[in-house]
Amino acid sequence: MCGIIGYCGHRPAVPLVVEGLRRLEYRGYDSAGVSFVQAGQLSVIRAEGKLSALEQKLATMHVFSATSGMGHTRWATHGVPVERNAHPHRDHSGRLAIIHNGIIENYEALKAELTAKGCEFRSDTDSEVLVNLIAECLKATGGDVMQALSKALGRAEGAYAIVLMSVDHPGTLWATRVASPLVMGVGTGENFLGSDIPAFLPYTRDVVFLEDGELVRLTASSWEVFRADTLEPVAKTVSRINWDVQAAEKGGYKHFMLKEIFEQPKVIRDCLLGRIDPATSQVRLPELDALPVPERLHIVACGTSFHAGLWGLYLLEKYAKIPVQVEIASEFRYREPILDKSGVVLAISQSGETMDTMAGIKLAKSRGLPVIGLCNVVGSSIARESDYVLYSQAGPEISVASTKAMCSQLAALLLLTLYWGRRKGTMSEDSCAGLVSELQTLPKILEDALPSLRASALRLAKHFAETTSFLFLGRGPNFPLALEGALKLKEISYIHAEGYAAGEMKHGPIALIDPHFPTFAIALDDEFFPKVKSNLVEVQARAGEIVALTNEGLDLHVEHPWLLPRATGPLAAFLTLPALQLFAYEMADYLGKDVDQPRNLAKSVTVE
Ligand code: F6R
Numbered sequence: 001m002c003g004i005i006g007y008c009g010h011r012p013a014v015p016l017v018v019e020g021l022r023r024l025e026y027r028g029y030d031s032a033g034v035s036f037v038q039a040g041q042l043s044v045i046r047a048e049g050k051l052s053a054l055e056q057k058l059a060t061m062h063v064f065s066a067t068s069g070m071g072h073t074r075w076a077t078h079g080v081p082v083e084r085n086a087h088p089h090r091d092h093s094g095r096l097a098i099i100h101n102g103i104i105e106n107y108e109a110l111k112a113e114l115t116a117k118g119c120e121f122r123s124d125t126d127s128e129v130l131v132n133l134i135a136e137c138l139k140a141t142g143g144d145v146m147q148a149l150s151k152a153l154g155r156a157e158g159a160y161a162i163v164l165m166s167v168d169h170p171g172t173l174w175a176t177r178v179a180s181p182l183v184m185g186v187g188t189g190e191n192f193l194g195s196d197i198p199a200f201l202p203y204t205r206d207v208v209f210l211e212d213g214e215l216v217r218l219t220a221s222s223w224e225v226f227r228a229d230t231l232e233p234v235a236k237t238v239s240r241i242n243w244d245v246q247a248a249e250k251g252g253y254k255h256f257m258l259k260e261i262f263e264q265p266k267v268i269r270d271c272l273l274g275r276i277d278p279a280t281s282q283v284r285l286p287e288l289d290a291l292p293v294p295e296r297l298h299i300v301a302c303g304t305s306f307h308a309g310l311w312g313l314y315l316l317e318k319y320a321k322i323p324v325q326v327e328i329a330s331e332f333r334y335r336e337p338i339l340d341k342s343g344v345v346l347a348i349s350q351s352g353e354t355m356d357t358m359a360g361i362k363l364a365k366s367r368g369l370p371v372i373g374l375c376n377v378v379g380s381s382i383a384r385e386s387d388y389v390l391y392s393q394a395g396p397e398i399s400v401a402s403t404k405a406m407c408s409q410l411a412a413l414l415l416l417t418l419y420w421g422r423r424k425g426t427m428s429e430d431s432c433a434g435l436v437s438e439l440q441t442l443p444k445i446l447e448d449a450l451p452s453l454r455a456s457a458l459r460l461a462k463h464f465a466e467t468t469s470f471l472f473l474g475r476g477p478n479f480p481l482a483l484e485g486a487l488k489l490k491e492i493s494y495i496h497a498e499g500y501a502a503g504e505m506k507h508g509p510i511a512l513i514d515p516h517f518p519t520f521a522i523a524l525d526d527e528f529f530p531k532v533k534s535n536l537v538e539v540q541a542r543a544g545e546i547v548a549l550t551n552e553g554l555d556l557h558v559e560h561p562w563l564l565p566r567a568t569g570p571l572a573a574f575l576t577l578p579a580l581q582l583f584a585y586e587m588a589d590y591l592g593k594d595v596d597q598p599r600n601l602a603k604s605v606t607v608e
Pocket of ligand 1: 303304305348350400
């Protein structure tokens with residue numbers, strides 16, 4: 001989510017690092033910082049806000065003699081975006097500095113241990129804990145930074161990409177990663193590190209992709225890769241990439257939308273980070289501990305976020321036994337809703353800036369109801385206006401059509417259900433732990449499935465390229481996904497599509513069915529299958545063509561069965577949603593539409 005760049009070479013490092021950060025700007029910002037060793041001093045310069053704020057600070061300083069350094073742009077996942085939380089962070093002796101992308105899940109325990117040893121902290125971050133832990137390990141390794149880093153990582157749990165520098169070794173950087181991107185650029189007399197290739201693309205196209213658990217030691221003239229745990233050397237190959245800057249920003253994908261769809265396994269992992277007790281597999285949401293479990297919940301949102309809310313209704317009612325109403329924000333704000341004081345409003349918004357959702361929050365607050373904001377953008381207006389905030393932790397979403405943000409909203413809503421279900425006593429510890437551990441296996445299942453889902457989506461897109469209208473059907477929690485499938489198709493391919501609850505079809509839309517009006521159904525192996533199947537038989541009786549997202553072994557005979565891996569109950573959504581998104585994507589791309597910036601749409605809707 002954050003941008004990272006490291007440099008060891010022969011050029012002035014600070015301007016190069018800042019320029020690299022500028023190329024990572026498309027990822028979003030709330031603060032930025034650099035560090036470098038100059039005249040025997042380890043300097044850290046940071047600023048809140050856009051990169052220009054950091055540049056202004058640096059403009060008044062003499063920073064040109066350092067030839068190695070590192071920089072970071074923060075896109076906060078939690079914790080307020082202020083200068084003291086910006087990276088790099090120094091250890092309390094000031095001899096080490098770290099930049100870190102990710103979350104150290106056990107940082108509280110480590111912080112308590114270090115505090116007991118006299119360590120003082122200046123920020124709220126887990127990253128500052130980590131650099132102090134490395135400093136502590138340095139005492140035991142006789143000043144060997146790499147061994148200290150390895151020892152410290154052995155105690156840190158979570159996901160991270162890290163770059164470390166030491167005042168005692170001004171021309172060296174150490175870096176490592178687990179479940180967070182980090183790539184090395186190999187130049188002549190200079191070497192680079194970056195969270196993404198654009199960070200160093202003007203200087204080299206020779207890259208080394210670092211794998212989880214690998215550690216690199218970098219100088220201007222050398223780079224060596226080791227296993228982070230044993231420090232055994234690892235042989236790596238240098239790959240030459242041919243991407244231009246735009247392709248590099250998209251990670252080699254043709255569009256941001258496709259990149260974001262493929263990021264969803266990571267999005268699920270990131271949403272869980274720090275929120276699952278490793279010992280008990282129970283959900284922790286400390287940001288909501290002070291709020292009593294709602295007696296009634298009003299979910300307020302727009303568009304895709306509204307669909308996520310509707311999906312949440314099925315879960316919250318079934319598992320946490322909380323009565324839920326889901327409201328389109330633009331309707332809610334102008335109704336005269338009956339809002340009892342025992343209720344709570346949950347506002348869902350990726351951008352955190354949607355005007356109608358914001359107005360819904362203001363209405364709820366004026367009636368004395370507490371508001372929880374489920375937002376992706378930290379520090380956004382809705383996050384600031386809400387009494388409690390739960391961040392969906394999806395990272396910056398650049399494509400106008402929302403994809404990975406919805407995945408993160410579903411994951412957060414599932415966590416919220418389990419969290420309230422346990423607090424209310426409607427769910428047992430075992431049933432929660434069961435769903436959590438299955439949720440933890442989903443990213444890998446999805447990762448493996450995505451390439452073939454994409455191939456099927458393309459096949460279908462070619463087949464239906466001339467179709468002008470689609471009906472999307474689903475029942476239960478698959479109904480909101482049917483709505484979302486239809487919305488995605490409309491907004492990026494401009495093909496008309498209707499999402500319907502499968503059981504409602506016979507009350508009207510069935511009149512539309514003919515050989516030219518295909519139905520896209522969600523017919524999975526769940527309690528709704530027999531009913532959905534009989535709805536599809538009604539479609540077939542009218543010569544309607546059917547695509548069905550389904551599971552292997554089900555007794556369903558349709559023209560285009562599209563098989564998904566099996567998942568328990570609500571977890572199937574994390575596989576169904578990417579398939580729907582990929583279908584819309586491949587349709588739009590095949591038809592030559594502007595996928596990332598569809599006509600008439602904006603990423604955040606701050607007008608009525
Ligand atoms: C659809 C889409 C929109 C948004 C809606 C709400 O792909 O992006 O429907 O979901 O404008 O936006 P947020 O979630 O930012 O409040």
